[in-house]
Amino acid sequence: MKVYNTRSGRKEDFAPGDPVRMYVCGVTPYSECHIGHAMSYIVFDVIRRYLEFRGYRVRHVQNFTDVDDKIIARSSQLGISAKELAEGFISQYFADMDALNIKRADIYPRATEEIPKIIEVIDGLIQKGHAYHAGGDVYFRVASFPQYGKLSHRATDEMFSTEEATGKEQPMDFALWKAAKPGEPYWESPWGLGRPGWHIECSAMSLKYLGETLDIHGGGQDLIFPHHENEIAQSEAFTEVTPFVRYWLHNGLMQLGEEKMSKSLGNLITVKEALDRYSADALRLFVLSSHYRSSLTYTEEGLAAMERGAERLRFAAHRQGGDGPTAIEVENYRQRFMEAMDDDFNTAQAIAALFDLAREINRAAEEGHSIREGQKALLELAGVLGLQLVPPQYIIEIDTYTVESKLRELSEHIREELIAAGQGGLIHELDGVESLLMKDIIDRLLALRSGLRAKKQWALADKIRAQLAKLRIILEDTPQGTNWRYRR
RNA sequence: GGCGACGUGGCCAAGAGGUUAAGGCGGGGGUCUGCAAAACCCCUAUUCGGCGGUUCGAAUCCGCCCGUCGCCUCCA
Numbered sequence: 001m002k003v004y005n006t007r008s009g010r011k012e013d014f015a016p017g018d019p020v021r022m023y024v025c026g027v028t029p030y031s032e033c034h035i036g037h038a039m040s041y042i043v044f045d046v047i048r049r050y051l052e053f054r055g056y057r058v059r060h061v062q063n064f065t066d067v068d069d070k071i072i073a074r075s076s077q078l079g080i081s082a083k084e085l086a087e088g089f090i091s092q093y094f095a096d097m098d099a100l101n102i103k104r105a106d107i108y109p110r111a112t113e114e115i116p117k118i119i120e121v122i123d124g125l126i127q128k129g130h131a132y133h134a135g136g137d138v139y140f141r142v143a144s145f146p147q148y149g150k151l152s153h154r155a156t157d158e159m160f161s162t163e164e165a166t167g168k169e170q171p172m173d174f175a176l177w178k179a180a181k182p183g184e185p186y187w188e189s190p191w192g193l194g195r196p197g198w199h200i201e202c203s204a205m206s207l208k209y210l211g212e213t214l215d216i217h218g219g220g221q222d223l224i225f226p227h228h229e230n231e232i233a234q235s236e237a238f239t240e241v242t243p244f245v246r247y248w249l250h251n252g253l254m255q256l257g258e259e260k261m262s263k264s265l266g267n268l269i270t271v272k273e274a275l276d277r278y279s280a281d282a283l284r285l286f287v288l289s290s291h292y293r294s295s296l297t298y299t300e301e302g303l304a305a306m307e308r309g310a311e312r313l314r315f316a317a318h319r320q321g322g323d324g325p326t327a328i329e330v331e332n333y334r335q336r337f338m339e340a341m342d343d344d345f346n347t348a349q350a351i352a353a354l355f356d357l358a359r360e361i362n363r364a365a366e367e368g369h370s371i372r373e374g375q376k377a378l379l380e381l382a383g384v385l386g387l388q389l390v391p392p393q394y395i396i397e398i399d400t401y402t403v404e405s406k407l408r409e410l411s412e413h414i415r416e417e418l419i420a421a422g423q424g425g426l427i428h429e430l431d432g433v434e435s436l437l438m439k440d441i442i443d444r445l446l447a448l449r450s451g452l453r454a455k456k457q458w459a460l461a462d463k464i465r466a467q468l469a470k471l472r473i474i475l476e477d478t479p480q481g482t483n484w485r486y487r488r
Numbered sequence: 489g490g491c492g493a494c495g496u497g498g499c500c501a502a503g504a505g506g507u508u509a510a511g512g513c514g515g516g517g518g519u520c521u522g523c524a525a526a527a528c529c530c531c532u533a534u535u536c537g538g539c540g541g542u543u544c545g546a547a548u549c550c551g552c553c554c555g556u557c558g559c560c561u562c563c564a
Contacts, residue, residue, distance in 0.1 A: 069564070294493085466524095
């Protein structure tokens with residue numbers, strides 16, 4: 001396997017330890033997740049799933065930075081505690097990620113619950129001369145770490161930090177610990193009451209849960225500088241072990257219109273909004289159909305196209321086949337899939353293999369061959385990309401109660417039409433629909449429609465089809481009978 | 489200004505020196521079908537932003553130009 005390492009700027013052979021120690025930067029929970037977050041977590045979810053598929057054991061840690069300036073500002077605005085605010089958005093985070101079929105990390109440490117470790121690291125950095133305190137603040141002494149800039153490939157003489165500069169030796173030094181201002185949450189420390197700076201929590205938590213050297217550290221490209229650069233400085237200065245991270249992986253950023261989607265610009269589409277309109281599979285296909293290091297522009301047309309594609313994969317994965325001998329060389333597709341993924345997770349090519357397999361499944365089915373093996377492989381490989389390909393009948397959450405009552409209304413209406421059309425003989429098909437459940441009512445209507453079609457009563461048969469379509473229930477007539485499915 | 493990325497069919501998007509330039513969506517035609525839908529088959533880039541160069545051979549390497557975007561201390 002080859003993976004692109006931001007540190008070296010090229011693809012490298014992937015030779016991790018066992019288990020693979022993987023740390024992915026999580027969110028600062030002060031607002032809802034948008035599809036830019038979804039993009040990042042889908043990408044790293046697929047990387048993790050593929051590593052597991054390849055037989056690696058993976059220990060996956062992802063943090064919550066649950067105390068920072070924005071959380072504090074927002075919570076005081078709302079008149080609730082920082083903790084309350086963060087916990088609320090953390091719950092929403094999990095709900096969103098679960099809906100996107102993102103596997104949970106093994107551990108989700110929170111900055112506020114790791115204060116002792118954070119203090120230990122800061123204290124060690126002070127002991128070793130890499131940090132100093134100024135008033136109640138503690139800063140990292142960037143000049144003490146000559147390799148600073150090696151990840152983002154920058155020279156230190158161009159850097160400065162916009163953080164409050166009181167007492168800093170150099171403008172580029174950054175805060176490890178911030179003294180608490182009145183009304184802010186605080187913890188006790190050797191330097192007085194305060195809270196951790198932005199970057200230190202990741203160093204402390206990765207060290208605690210994964211050790212001194214990580215195999216994979218992931219995040220969005222916007223974290224390369226300063227966040228990950230600072231993490232390297234803190235971690236390597238503290239442990240004196242190099243490298244802190246063997247493979248730095250960064251995903252490209254989601255664009256909306258002309259600009260990057262971000263909380264600060266306010267130009268965002270939340271995960272909930274996206275999932276309201278499109279299936280998780282469509283969203284995942286959209287993200288994975290281009291390379292993870294490229295930026296991606298969100299468009300409704302793009303998502304709609306992926307929804308169609310997802311429907312095709314679902315159909316192929318669950319359709320009826322024949323009893324003839326298997327005629328699909330499943331191994332070819334597995335190979336193509338793996339070759340693509342082995343090359344720095346080329347999901348676009350992997351997806352192409354999936355679509356080719358789907359086509360071959362359909363072709364084989366129409367020729368009467370068994371397609372079991374092909375469907376099994378399709379579901380398995382799609383699963384590596386986190387695609388669920390649930391059967392088309394279950395694709396949407398439907399308000400069963402409303403649909404049921406509308407189906408009963410429709411049945412009543414059809415009764416009258418039957419009589420008007422002189423087809424009263426078929427009316428018994430609708431007996432008792434008042435007490436039937438949705439799927440049984442649909443079955444009755446389909447049986448009735450078959451009767452009408454047998455008598456070439458096309459007008460009424462088509463009317464039933466059209467009325468059901470209004471309820472997003474799509475009929476498909478085949479030689480074996482009529483199938484139905486939902487349309488999103 | 490510094491650093492970096494990108495420009496491939498109507499749209500999205502792989503490919504990074506050499507057989508027919510993946511795949512998806514859309515469009516056109518056909519098979520099947522009472523019609524529709526789905527599925528399948530065929531067609532839809534002799535050419536990869538432009539101009540030069542290297543090479544037997546260039547979307548792929550080099551130079552310049554044009555255009556788009558990202559990062560440069562809030563960010564996934």
